[in-house]
């Protein structure tokens with residue numbers, strides 16, 4: 001019938017695949033699930049699992065914020081001004097990451113877990129104080145490397161199912177890589193890079209297979 005919106009135009013007899021779901025279906029779905037907020041029927045990820053993963057990332061960011069903040073005050077106390085400034089900057093950036101993750105959890109209809117009970121267990125990275133400036137930087141570097149690996153895994157797990165969350169985790173991942181680079185440079189500057197550290201293999205060794 002002429003004017004039928006469902007009819008698919010043909011080109012040389014080949015039936016074209018509809019590019020987008022009919023706009024009316026999308027609008028109807030949006031109205032039916034209005035209480036789901038930003039989550040629409042087209043959302044194909046396992047929402048509960050994504051929220052759970054985001055809560056582990058949130059715990060990681062909170063623990064990293066606390067650890068960097070502790071290191072900031074300790075380094076300030078031993079007059080290591082430039083290192084202390086770097087710790088403070090990282091602490092503030094980890095806090096910003098925590099806020100972005102908490103915001104995304106609420107967009108997905110979940111609850112950001114800020115409960116101090118079990119925080120260290122939920123976090124992938126650890127809270128290690130360190131006894132010297134070098135130890136503090138090394139512990140921060142270890143924590144960043146843990147965050148880098150776990151965020152990469154989260155992004156890969158989400159894949160194409162939730163592009164917004166994946167992009168958020170990739171954006172944070174890029175900043176953690178920058179943090180790790182900053183810390184590595186700080187160790188270099190302190191002349192400690194290359195001395196025996198806790199990890200048996202350096203990133204460079206691992207990268208060469």
Ligand SMILES: [Fe+2]
Nearest residue numbers: 061093094097
């Ligand atoms: Fe972070």
Ligand SMILES: [Fe+2]
Nearest residue numbers: 144175176179
């Ligand atoms: Fe970081």
